[in-house]
Amino acid sequence: MTERMFHVVVNAEEQHSLWPVGRDLPAGWSAVSGPDTESECLAYIEAVWTDITPRSVRDRLAEQRGRR
Secondary structure, three states: OOOOEEEEEEEOOOOEEEEEOOOOOOOOEEEEEEEEEHHHHHHHHHHHOOOOOOHHHHHHHHHHHHHO
16 A cells, blocks of 8 residues: 655745645645655654744734834
């Protein structure tokens, strides 16, 4: 049996997800890694997505800190 392959995809909020190879990417998402196995993609995500706070929230917090 062949193992399913995936891409790691990311959106404008810098959120990461797995996406099956051969399926069209959803609007607003781009492939950043793969194709690879599910476990390899999950390892990639764990290594690079260290702050799961959405980008817009991080930007807003940084802006608020700058005003103080």
